[in-house]
Amino acid sequence: MAIKVTVWNEGRHDKTNDAVKALYPNGMHNFIKDFLSTDENLIVRTATLDGPDLLTDELLNDTDVLLWWGHMAHHLVPDELVEKIRIRVMVDKMGFIPLHSAHKSKPFQAIVGSTGDLVWSDNRMEIVWNLLPSHPIAEGIPEYFHLEKEEVYGEPFMIPQPDELVFTSWFDDGHIFRSGLCYYRGMGKVFYFQPGHETNPIFHNEYVQKIIRNAIYWAAPANTPVPRPTCPRVYSIVEELKK
Amino acid sequence: MAIKVTVWNEGRHDKTNDAVKALYPNGMHNFIKDFLSTDENLIVRTATLDGPDLLTDELLNDTDVLLWWGHMAHHLVPDELVEKIRIRVMVDKMGFIPLHSAHKSKPFQAIVGSTGDLVWSDNRMEIVWNLLPSHPIAEGIPEYFHLEKEEVYGEPFMIPQPDELVFTSWFDDGHIFRSGLCYYRGMGKVFYFQPGHETNPIFHNEYVQKIIRNAIYWAAPANTPVPRPTCPRVYSIVEELKK
């Protein structure tokens, strides 16, 4: 069954920064949509902070997995939308894939339970190490791959210990960073992936593309008969089973 | 060195419900303060939703470990206070011990990353099982202890998998519940403990008292030279080490 993916991108750098425009002429969101769309099993839509395509209730409620890229305008994402996304993940099983600078986004913080604090620096060479080759998100990924130039993110990264730590990265200036993190959150699943600075061709990288695609399949809503959580009052199971 | 504990209690049931007043004449917060104060190493203050003692900035900033009991008035806790508590835990190392119905409190949800959803029912007998006897919070606790009557909380409990699952409870109506949960959250630590319904003498129980006290020691701010997270820009460690 097809998985409905929405790629949300703040979309501001894409319009103002020449380096970004050169790499992603139609915006990062459309670039990601394009490579994902080579998979016929994925139905991909996009939305941005300023539109014209917005993350409306209708689109959000029709989304199985939400990808999120934001950087300079986290504060402009309305609190009401953040709460809807949180409920959609934790209660309605939606998958959530925050990318790169989304570590400081409101949805990431609220859903994961983190301030997203880390240290950061200028572009350096990055080596992404595969710590859990048996994990579905690591499917088809070698022991390591490198990115010529990527913005340094460094520890301590103030995150909860991930349920599964899939990738950890090395930067040539001495920093390291837990870069591929799986979290179970309520009825939904979250995968954070660190590479993705807007002025580097990160989303062009074949392994980054593969990982994002693997993550969508991992995070897709589970096929479960367990009902939507509503904190209900219940009755004795023992009595029920005696009938 | 003394640990400064603040016991925050919504405090409404304590004033209006006769069963609660009989068990906790000066409120649950003062009862907890009293048994904790037998430990000379703990400095215990209290605060409630309506006062007169409030969780002021001054008190919050002078708190090492915050206990939290709330039930019918979660929504009345101001969002600004919730954010201050969140930062105090994740950035300033404060320990946080949400008790019982605090699973639906705003601070619990924001800090842990959960809606706190579960199922619930009337009073039944509860057996609390010790799953991790080697854990400091289980110090002095036997394989199990029971509570004659406690409000049933049941799974699925929509929490992140705890870093350490210390206790899990059995209820005589067929329900179970992960009842003692440790979480590392940023620079701070959280321990959620389920027993504590206001009309049952739960806080009178010797094991419950011991667990709460163990948890305070576990959750107390770490002695660490790592600076307060501020998401700073940093420079090459390799270059720095060459000097």
Place this chain on the structure above:
Amino acid sequence: MAIKVTVWNEGRHDKTNDAVKALYPNGMHNFIKDFLSTDENLIVRTATLDGPDLLTDELLNDTDVLLWWGHMAHHLVPDELVEKIRIRVMVDKMGFIPLHSAHKSKPFQAIVGSTGDLVWSDNRMEIVWNLLPSHPIAEGIPEYFHLEKEEVYGEPFMIPQPDELVFTSWFDDGHIFRSGLCYYRGMGKVFYFQPGHETNPIFHNEYVQKIIRNAIYWAAPANTPVPRPTCPRVYSIVEELKK
């Protein structure tokens, strides 16, 4: 692609105990093989301690997922075979699904890192609770299901904290037990499932069958280009990337 499953059963109770023979006329291994074989994507073979079908090197090396049921003859499993199974899981990606009394088997202990100690008692009613509805092993499983009669296993269960705790069980005598456990072990994956006492019709239960089948898919060898671990001496990645 088809998954090759081998069901290993000690096979002694099946030959000597009338209650077991009534439930499983051709042995538990063949009963499990039969229900699994309704899935065309599974190629299922069996082996027992005494034969005629044995877990030869040839069969073991051609096994993607090994199910293991043992009880009274753990000590008769040769240490050499245990080591081969351990390597096959941790180095060669084989999935391992120990069932019920296999908690005391040599492979379980060596692979998981546990003595398998627990407490146990006579048959009681069991309710299996689904703690992680979003997990693939919980696919199609409701919030709970019950088993009329099953041998009680109780905590403390001396296991490592599972990577994913999928199920926990309630018994009507007051015991609880973490009954569905996922572990990542080297290049392989392990799922332990507690229900399965030989004189109860456990493997006839539709949910037990579904869980075992889900677990086979979860534990099947990952599709990974990461080579077989050999603890090799390696060289500078930085130098390699400069070429």
Place this chain on the structure above:
Amino acid sequence: MAIKVTVWNEGRHDKTNDAVKALYPNGMHNFIKDFLSTDENLIVRTATLDGPDLLTDELLNDTDVLLWWGHMAHHLVPDELVEKIRIRVMVDKMGFIPLHSAHKSKPFQAIVGSTGDLVWSDNRMEIVWNLLPSHPIAEGIPEYFHLEKEEVYGEPFMIPQPDELVFTSWFDDGHIFRSGLCYYRGMGKVFYFQPGHETNPIFHNEYVQKIIRNAIYWAAPANTPVPRPTCPRVYSIVEELKK
């Protein structure tokens, strides 16, 4: 109460390798014993593979925390001793601190549930990063510290995901390695620490010494009334509580 520590060192390099003899004139075990003994709360003994001081049953049974350094003679450690150590940890609460090349020791493999496989290389500069500043083993440790020269250990490290990942290291040749790992194993606790190649002055480093000392306190046997696991048959708790 004093903690009884035994430092076990294979002790072969110490006798044959001049570089090691220069750094550790009385062997690594006595060097570690000396710095630990500055803490009056620790009673430290030593034992080696070849003696004269051996890890006798008497010494092992009188050990609260066992440190283990081995490299070229893992195979010479008798299986019977390995089993005794395993039981002493998992059943009798002993703490176990495998150091450096002990990742390939028999006790590490049996207790943790791992082949200990990794990749390795020649000495490079190492930076040890502190991922969990709130953890007791990280007490007094800064965000990072460096070791001028240390044998490279690299991922993938075929270990179970640690219960707590305290440290991860960076090497200047591009490798990274999860270098400080906490595991709960039965009634006992394990902390693996990677730095410690025999021809480098690793144990002279103040932070390495601090971490080992912190780890001893963390891993020391818990103060618990839970009895020694014996896999006993038990009876109905519900019936017991009715009396």
